[in-house]
Amino acid sequence: MLDPRLLNLRPVTTYARLRIFLVGLVRFIFGFLILGCGVAVAWAAANGDMAPNHPGDMPSWWMVLVGCALALFGFGIASGGGGRMVLAFASGCCFLAGPEGVYLRMPKLGWFGLYSFQEHSLQWNQIEALTHFTQRINLIPVSRELRIRVYGGQQIVVPRYFFSASVKRNLARMEQLRIGQL
Numbered sequence: 001m002l003d004p005r006l007l008n009l010r011p012v013t014t015y016a017r018l019r020i021f022l023v024g025l026v027r028f029i030f031g032f033l034i035l036g037c038g039v040a041v042a043w044a045a046a047n048g049d050m051a052p053n054h055p056g057d058m059p060s061w062w063m064v065l066v067g068c069a070l071a072l073f074g075f076g077i078a079s080g081g082g083g084r085m086v087l088a089f090a091s092g093c094c095f096l097a098g099p100e101g102v103y104l105r106m107p108k109l110g111w112f113g114l115y116s117f118q119e120h121s122l123q124w125n126q127i128e129a130l131t132h133f134t135q136r137i138n139l140i141p142v143s144r145e146l147r148i149r150v151y152g153g154q155q156i157v158v159p160r161y162f163f164s165a166s167v168k169r170n171l172a173r174m175e176q177l178r179i180g181q182l
Helices: 017-046 060-087 167-179
Strands: 010-013 094-097 101-109 115-123 127-137 140-150 155-159
Touching: 010 167, 017 060, 060 101, 060 115, 094 167, 101 155, 115 140, 127 167, 140 167
Parallel strands: none
Antiparallel strands: 010 094, 094 101, 101 115, 127 140, 140 155
16 A cells, blocks of 8 residues: 655646536536426426316326426436535545556545545556546547556546546656656
C-alpha cells in the first residue's frame, strides 16, 4: 500500500470541480422538469380533469400511477444531480503517479445523490493494463473513461468528468511519471 505523503508522487491531473458542478446542475434541472410533469399528470388525473369519457379511455387511477412513477423517476435524476453538485466541493480527491506507483482518490456515486470515496493505491507491478475506453450509443461516443486493470481481475474505472485532463493526456502523463521523465 502506497502512502502518497511519504512517496514522490506527482499529480497526473486536477479534480474538475466546475465540470462536475455543471453536470449536476443540468441533471438537477432536467430531473425537476420530469418531476413537475409527473406531479402535473398525477394531479390532473386525481382531480378528474383526465376522467375517462369513452369506453376505450384509460382509467384515471392508471394515470395517477403513471404520474407517480414519472415523479419518482424525476426525483431520482434531480437528487443525483444535487449529489453531483455537492460532490463538486469534495476535498481530498486526487490522481497521483510516480516511479513507485499510482494513488487515486475519487468519489463513487450511489443512489439518490449519495456518494462515498474510493481510494486506490497501486504499485506499477500490480497493474496489468491501462486502457482508454469510449462508451458509445449507436456508434456515437457519449462518455470516455480510463480503465485500470489490476492483476487478479479487479478493474478500476475513472470517469472522464471527474478530472480535468483528457483520458489520452492522463495516460501519456502517467507513462512519463512512471519512467521518471517529469
